Amino acid sequence: xxxxxxxxxxxxxxxxxxxxxxxxxxxxxxxxxxxxxxxxxxxxxxxxxxxxxxxxxxxxxxxxxxxxxxxxxxxxxxxxxxxxxxxxxxxxxxxxxxxxxxxxxxxxxxxxxxxxxxxxxxxxxxxxxxxxxxxxxxxxxxxxxxxxxxxxxxxxxxxxxxxxxxxxxxxxxxxxxxxxxxxxxxxxxxxxxxxxxxxxxxxxxxxxxxxxxxxxxxxxxxxxxxxxxxxxxxxxxxxxxxxxxxxxxxxxxxxxxxxxxxxxxxxxxxxxxxxxxxxxxxxxxxxxxxxxxxxxxxxxxxxxxxxxxxxxxxxxxxxxxxxxxxxxxxxxxxxxxxxxxxxxxxxxxxxxxxxxxxxxxxxxxxxxxxxxxxxxxxxxxxxxxxxxxxxxxxxxxx
Amino acid sequence: xxxxxxxxxxxxxxxxxxxxxxxxxxxxxxxxxxxxxxxxxxxxxxxxxxxxxxxxxxxxxxxxxxxxxxxxxxxxxxxxxxxxxxxxxxxxxxxxxxxxxxxxxxxxxxxxxxxxxxxxxxxxxxxxxxxxxxxxxxxxxxxxxxxxxxxxxxxxxxxxxxxxxxxxxxxxxxxxxxxxxxxxxxxxxxxxxxxxxxxxxxxxxxxxxxxxxxxxxxxxxxxxxxxxxxxxxxxxxxxxxxxxxxxxxxxxxxxxxxxxxxxxxxxxxxxxxxxxxxxxxxxxxxxxxxxxxxxxxxxxxxxxxxxxxxxxxxxxxxxxxxxxxxxxxxxxxxxxxxxxxxxxxxxxxxxxxxxxxxxxxxxxxxxxxxxxxxxxxxxxxxxxxxxxxxxxxxxxxxxxxxxxxxxxxxxxxxxxxxxxxxxxxxxxxxxxxxxxxxxxxxxxxxxxxxxxxxxxxxxxxxxxxxxxxxxxxxxxxxxxxxxxxxxxxxxxxxxxxxxxxxxxxxxxxxxxxxxxxxxxxxx
Numbered sequence: 077x078x079x080x081x082x083x084x085x086x087x088x089x090x091x092x093x094x095x096x097x098x099x100x101x102x103x104x105x106x107x108x109x110x111x112x113x114x115x116x117x118x119x120x121x122x123x124x125x126x127x128x129x130x131x132x133x134x135x136x137x138x139x140x141x142x143x144x145x146x147x148x149x150x151x152x153x154x155x156x157x158x159x160x161x162x163x164x165x166x167x168x169x170x171x172x173x174x175x176x177x178x179x180x181x182x183x184x185x186x187x188x189x190x191x192x193x194x195x196x197x198x199x200x201x202x203x204x205x206x207x208x209x210x211x212x213x214x215x216x217x218x219x220x221x222x223x224x225x226x227x228x229x230x231x232x233x234x235x236x237x238x239x240x241x242x243x244x245x246x247x248x249x250x251x252x253x254x255x256x257x258x259x260x261x262x263x264x265x266x267x268x269x270x271x272x273x274x275x276x277x278x279x280x281x282x283x284x285x286x287x288x289x290x291x292x293x294x295x296x297x298x299x300x301x302x303x304x305x306x307x308x309x310x311x312x313x314x315x316x317x318x319x320x321x322x323x324x325x326x327x328x329x330x331x332x333x334x335x336x337x338x339x340x341x342x343x344x345x346x347x348x349x350x351x352x353x354x355x356x357x358x359x360x361x362x363x364x365x366x367x368x369x370x371x372x373x374x375x376x377x378x379x380x381x382x383x384x385x386x387x388x389x390x391x392x393x394x395x396x397x398x399x400x401x402x403x404x405x406x407x408x409x410x411x412x413x414x415x416x417x418x419x420x421x422x423x424x425x426x427x428x429x430x431x432x433x434x435x436x437x438x439x440x441x442x443x444x445x446x447x448x449x450x451x452x453x454x455x456x457x458x459x460x461x462x463x464x465x466x467x468x469x470x471x472x473x474x
Numbered sequence: 475x476x477x478x479x480x481x482x483x484x485x486x487x488x489x490x491x492x493x494x495x496x497x498x499x500x501x502x503x504x505x506x507x508x509x510x511x512x513x514x515x516x517x518x519x520x521x522x523x524x525x526x527x528x529x530x531x532x533x534x535x536x537x538x539x540x541x542x543x544x545x546x547x548x549x550x551x552x553x554x555x556x557x558x559x560x561x562x563x564x565x566x567x568x569x570x571x572x573x574x575x576x577x578x579x580x581x582x583x584x585x586x587x588x589x590x591x592x593x594x595x596x597x598x599x600x601x602x603x604x605x606x607x608x609x610x611x612x613x614x615x616x617x618x619x620x621x622x623x624x625x626x627x628x629x630x631x632x633x634x635x636x637x638x639x640x641x642x643x644x645x646x647x648x649x650x651x652x653x654x655x656x657x658x659x660x661x662x663x664x665x666x667x668x669x670x671x672x673x674x675x676x677x678x679x680x681x682x683x684x685x686x687x688x689x690x691x692x693x694x695x696x697x698x699x700x701x702x703x704x705x706x707x708x709x710x711x712x713x714x715x716x717x718x719x720x721x722x723x724x725x726x727x728x729x730x731x732x733x734x735x736x737x738x739x740x741x742x743x744x745x746x747x748x749x750x751x752x753x754x755x756x757x758x759x760x761x762x763x764x765x766x767x768x769x770x771x772x773x774x775x776x777x778x779x780x781x782x783x784x785x786x787x788x789x790x791x792x793x794x795x796x797x798x799x800x801x802x803x804x805x806x807x808x809x810x811x812x813x814x815x816x817x818x819x820x821x822x823x824x825x826x827x828x829x830x831x832x833x834x835x836x837x838x839x840x841x842x843x844x845x846x847x848x849x850x851x852x853x854x855x856x857x858x859x860x861x862x863x864x865x866x867x868x869x870x871x872x873x874x875x876x877x878x879x880x881x882x883x884x885x886x887x888x889x890x891x892x893x894x895x896x897x898x899x900x901x902x903x904x905x906x907x908x909x910x911x912x913x914x915x916x917x918x919x920x921x922x923x924x925x926x927x928x929x930x931x932x933x934x935x936x937x938x939x940x941x942x943x944x945x946x947x948x949x950x951x952x953x954x955x956x957x958x959x960x961x962x963x964x965x966x967x968x969x970x971x972x973x974x975x976x977x978x979x980x981x982x983x984x985x986x987x988x989x990x991x992x993x994x995x996x997x
Contacts, residue, residue, distance in 0.1 A: 086699060087888045087950060088983050092485030095990050099483060152992055159992065166484060178483045180992030187904055197899055199981055202908045256483065298904065 090166055099182040101219075102256055104210065106151070106265055107144055108221035109252055111135065112243035113269030114143070120276055127240055134242035137207055137235060139277040141193040142284025144206045146272070148181040148194050149287065153364040154264055155180040174259045190237075191285045191295050191337065207234040207241070220244050264361055271355035275348050282344035283352075285337065288370040289378050292337060296384045299334035303327050303391065304473070310398065311468050314461055321402040328399045331392040338385035339376075346372040391471050393432030397441060398464060400429040404445050405454055438467050485990075508652040512581070512614055513542050515637040517550060519577060519612040526574030528552065530837060531588045532561045533954060535580040536667050538614075538653065540834055541660045554833040558840050559667060560592045561957070565776075565784035566840055571601045576609040581653055583634075584617040584646065584978060586624030587915060593626060604630050615649045617641050647979055654951035659700060661738060661748075667837040668787065669750045670794050671818065672851065673830070674805070676745040678812035683747075687737065688875060689804040690714055692938035696880050698949060703747075705737035706945055707801060708938035717755065717796055721767035722789055728755040730922035731971065733793075734941055735801045746816075751797035754790040756920075759959050759967035761785070773850070775841025783957050786969045787838060799854045806862010815855055820848045878939070886939065887946040888987070889994045891953065893927055894919055895975050895984040896997055916956035918972030932996030944973065952980050 115133035127134055135143065155162070158176035165173055183194040186203045197203040211226070211234035213219035227238040245252045249269075253262050275283065286292050303326075310323035349369050356362045375381065403425060404411060407418040426445060433441050440463055442448050450457050456464070516539070520528070530536040536559050542550040558566065560578075576596075580589060589611060596602040602609050604626060611624070611634030621639040623631030638649060676683055684705065687693055692708045709715040717728050733753045740746045759782050765771050774788045805813065821831040821844055835842055898917060901907075907914050919927075927933065928940035935943075947953035954976040959967045975981050 087884055087891075087952065088488070088987055090991060091488040091983065091987055092990060093488050095483060095485030096986070098485070099989070102483065155992055156995060163991075166487075173481065178481065179990075182989045184988075184993075187900070197903055197908075198985055199899065199902070199908075199978070203903055256481070 090163060092166070095179070096182055098256075099179045102179065103148075103151075103182055104213075104219060104221050105252065105256075107147055108243045108245060109249055109265055110147055110269050110272055111140070111143060111222070111241065112245045112249055112252075114273045114275075114280075115243055116249075117273035132242055134240045135277060135280075137237050137239040137241065138190050139281050140241040141188075141190070141206060142281045143272070144183070144194045145185070145192060145284035146280065147268070148183055148185070149368045150268065150361075150364055151177070151264075152181045153368050154361065157360060157364065158260075176258065177261055177264070178258055187295075187298060188235075190333070192291070193284075205235050207239065210234070210241075263358070267356060267358050267361055271352050274351050274355060276344075279344045279348035279351070282341040283348040283369065285341060286345050286375055287368055289375045289381060292375050293380050293384065296334050296337050296381070296388065299330045299337065300384075300387070300391070300473075303330045303334075306330070307468055307472060311465050314456070314465050314468075317455060319402075320398060321406050324395060324399040324402045328392070328395040331388065331395045334384070334388035335392045338381055338388045342372055342376050345369075345375075387471070390436050393429070393436045394438060394467055394471060396425070397429040397433045397438075398468075400425040401445070401448055401456070404448075408454075439463065508649070508656050509541070509545060509547070511637060512538060512653075512656075513545065513548060513550065515614050516542055516579065516612070519579070519610070519635060520550075520552060523575065523577050523610050523612075525577035525610070526556065527571065527576050528557045529560055529563065529576055529578045529592065530557060531578065531580035531592065532559050533666070534582070534653070534657070534951075535560075536837055537657050538581045539579060540667060540837075541657060543834075544660075554836040557837045559837040560588065561783060562787075562838050562840055563592065563595060564781040568599055568601060570840075571596075571599075574608075576602070578609065578611045580611075580613050582615045582617075582646070582650060583613045583624065584619055586620050589613075589624050589632075589634075590626060593624075593632065604632060610635065612636070614638065614653075615641055615646065617643070617646045650951075650979055657951065658698065658949060661702070661740070667834045668790070668839075669752060670791070670798060670835075670847075670851065671830075671832065672749050672798065672802075672855065673740065673816040674747050674749060675814045675816060676747070676812070677814065678808065680745070682808060682812060683805075684875065686805050686808050687735075687801065689807060690800070691734075691804065692936065693875060694878050694883075694938050694942040695875075696878060696883050696942060696946070700742070702742060703739040704945065704949075705735075705747075706938065706942040707735040707737060708941045709733040709797065709800060710937065715800060717753075717793055721765055721770045722755070722792065723757045723761055723764040723785060725758040725761070726755045726789060727757075727968075728753070728793065730920075730925060731755055732921050732941060732944070733797055735797060736945060749798070749801055751794040751801060753793035753797045754786065754971040755793055756968045756970040757782075757786055757789050759969050773843050773846045774839065775843055782959065782969045786957050786971075791839065791842075795850060795854060798851070799858050802855050802858035803862045803865075806859040807865050808862075809866075815859070817852055817855055818848050820845045878942070883939075883942060883946060886933075886935065887943040887950070887952075889933070890924070890927070890940070890943045891947055891975055891980075891984055892988050893994055893997050894924065894953075894973070895981055896988065896993060897923075897927070898974065899985075916958050916972060916974060918954075918956050918958060918974035920960070920970055920972055924973060930996070932994070952976055952984075 114135070118133070127136065155177040161170060161172050161176045162178060164170040165176070165178075181194075183206060184197060185192045186195040186197060186205065188205065193205055195203050195205040196209065207224060210219070210222055211224045214222065214224055221244055223242050223244055224234050225240045226232065226234050227236050230236050233239070253265060257265070272280070285295075306323045306326040310320060310327060312318065313320045313323055349372065352365055353362060356365060400422065404422055407422065410416045410418040411422050430441070430443055440459070442457075442460060448456060448460060528539070530539045539550075539557065543552055578589065578592060583589060593602065596609070597604075611632060613634045613636045615638040616634070616636045618640045621636075621641075623633040626632045638645075641649065684693055684695060687705065687707050690709075692710065694706045694708070696704050696706075698704055711729050715733055717726070731754060734751075736750045736752060738748045738750070740748055764785055765774065765776065765788070770792065774791070776784065776788065780788075802815070816829065818832045819829045821833045823845060832844060832847065835844070835847075897919065902914065902917075924944070925937050925940055928935035928937065928943075944953065948955070952975060953973055956972045956974060958970055958972045960970050960972070962968045975984055
């Protein structure tokens with residue numbers, strides 16, 4: 077076959093062969109360096125998001141994913157600051173390589189159950205999350221910048237929230253970055269490591285979740301959209317006497333996420349942002365950080381987020397109330413007259429749930445669980461059933 | 475610190491000079507042109523199979539067919555009455571196909587999606603079934619994935635004739651690039667079979683020509699890779715550039731759609747330009763009974779068998795005539811000796827008189843009355859010129875036309891296609907459509923959505939700039955247009971024009987580029 081020389085679409089003249097693999101390797105190395113910097117700093121309060129195993133700190137899956145997200149955003153922003161020079165290097169118009177960021181983050185933002193994370197989507201199948209990529213490389217014996225340990229009952233599920241991740245840097249962290257990064261890149265990573273290590277794991281989660289008002293609004297709205305099929309399922313189950321446990325727990329889970337994003341994350345985000353700005357000295361990095369992470373008042377004080385927060389509060393109260401009923405239905409035998417875990421958990425759930433629906437002025441919801449059920453049966457009192465369906469309808473899209 | 479050559483993060487050029495040191499180098503002392511290869515293949519198929527009708531797969535298959543039919547070196551010379559676009563099959567009644575041998579032509583296939591869609595439609599209408607000898611598939615180049623035939627269902631592969639088969643991905647992309655280059659050389663847009671066309675020869679100054687076109691429009695001038703002059707004449711959603719209510723379908727919307735003329739230099743060094751009006755309003759889906767106007771019925775030739783696509787294209791053709799009127803009226807302010815308008819000839823009444831015809835429209839509008847259409851265009855041209863003449867006495871304020879650098883527009887175009895891919899990918903992920911087999915198709919963005927991207931604070935592009943970027947991307951073979959049925963609000967379906975990065979090959983380039991050089995700022 078005699079072909080003319082391949083030129084490809086001319087608009088893509090800056091495409092390179094062999095660049096992406098190197099970008100990925102460096103991205104992973106940089107994240108490992110940052111994780112190591114964070115884990116080596118021990119003056120933090122313990123939290124669910126990190127654990128201490130054999131004296132070595134490690135992050136759990138969600139916090140690690142958000143650490144990747146923080147780095148992804150900041151690194152891409154830093155790349156943009158010298159992007160034009162990078163294109164000139166490729167076209168041999170300059171050799172100013174040491175003073176630039178040579179590559180953008182090669183991963184993409186992918187919306188997941190816990191908000192935005194990082195990963196890859198190439199249009200040929202489902203998106204692959206950062207932890208899945210790293211775990212696969214670990215299993216293939218290809219890359220050991222991390223040790224990823226999924227929970228024992230789900231050894232093939234690195235994205236499970238109980239998965240732990242630790243950095244595997246052999247030798248000095250500085251030597252770990254010696255090859256391949258420009259001087260500018262090393263200085264950025266070094267400063268980022270010094271700043272990020274002061275954040276708690278929940279603060280990293282908040283920083284990795286929020287950037288600006290637009291994205292926060294989009295993320296909260298997505299939670300409400302995701303609630304829809306389960307809200308419909310729940311109404312159907314209530315009307316037909318089906319199982320309400322599964323759909324109510326799914327609605328509750330997403331309602332909690334909506335509330336976290338619309339209200340609860342503010343403090344952690346705010347503290348994390350302040351701490352980062354206090355720790356970062358390089359004005360270029362500080363500038364990039366401010367570009368990526370808006371001030372908290374710009375995110376949460378706008379009318380849109382405030383309205384969504386009100387809605388989240390209402391949806392959460394209702395879903396918690398229904399979930400408490402479902403929990404009682406499912407564990408009735410272990411709740412009535414015992415001091416079991418389920419009994420204590422239900423008592424707490426119910427107290428919170430009733431307080432919530434009262435605060436939100438949902439009408440005619442019984443204050444005691446005994447008044448919820450029709451006699452000794454598992455069926456709900458018809459009037460309550462109708463009221464719950466009506467209330468569920470009221471929280472749907474307008 | 476490492477030098478460029480030592481730092482592997484830069485990789486090696488994908489597209490570089492033709493030297494043995496470059497990855498782009500491929501020794502080829504005397505290649506046969508891709509046009510000749512295509513011609514050899516297609517003329518052979520036509521000769522061997524002797525079809526009664528050629529169905530060309532939209533859009534590249536159609537463009538290739540048209541390029542070969544008009545190739546100066548050796549015209550294919552196939553009559554347009556015996557060609558129909560795959561998009562127009564639904565317009566025609568079963569009797570149109572019965573008793574005719576069908577040759578389905580596409581330039582390339584990888585997944586076979588477009589061909590399978592057509593075959594399914596034909597089988598549904600009992601015009602064909604697997605194994606029947608009245609249909610032959612002819613595909614110029616086939617990817618190794620499906621060289622044994624297109625996968626029709628779990629048990630059946632439909633075999634096809636082809637020139638190249640078992641192509642690796644690299645060679646497949648190589649052939650595709652060559653075909654795109656060939657189409658660009660032949661004037662990409664001019665190979666479409668859905669646009670009207672009139673030609674104008676300039677005797678005066680080019681700047682005057684552009685100034686006249688910009689009288690009530692926004693104009694962007696740029697050059698194609700072949701250094702041919704292109705002008706995008708964009709009409710805003712103002713009070714002047716509205717379509718009348720009749721004879722259009724009730725519920726038609728022409729706000730936030732593309733209303734423009736593309737003006738293309740026909741040949742290098744010649745002051746002759748082709749003016750192509752483009753306007754595709756969105757229309758409600760499933761509205762039977764249109765057109766009611768007898769004249770329009772006769773023009774479009776719609777009998778009892780029309781579908782949404784036919785109505786959409788029919789509406790687009792009528793709308794394009796209005797847009798042509800706007801452009802010619804603006805040109806009318808030029809002195810008579812500044813230009814000569816060269817109108818299309820009636821292929822039946824004016825045969826042998828030279829000039830050009832719009833016969834190729836038959837592929838997309840198989841029932842179109844071409845004699846009537848040429849008369850209408852002549853009437854519009856005459857009226858518009860007269861109206862324009864009346865405006866000559868009004869002195870037009872000299873406008874300082876904004877200058878757009880070609881390099882800047884191309885950089886913008888690249889950014890736009892990146893963002894489009896990104897937005898669509900996010901849509902696929904958020905809606906969980908990645909689990910669907912085959913991948914959602916068609917799946918594009920409306921003009922409104924793309925204009926909104928352009929107007930975002932991060933880009934701040936005027937609509938005429940964004941509209942020009944469509945043109946650049948379409949000419950580069952990076953963007954395709956679709957006719958999609960989209961939900962408007964709750965429930966109501968509308969038939970709309972959408973735009974999508976063209977297929978897997980282009981999407982792959984775009985995604986690689988985004989990985990290597992980042993997401994455009996703020997997206």
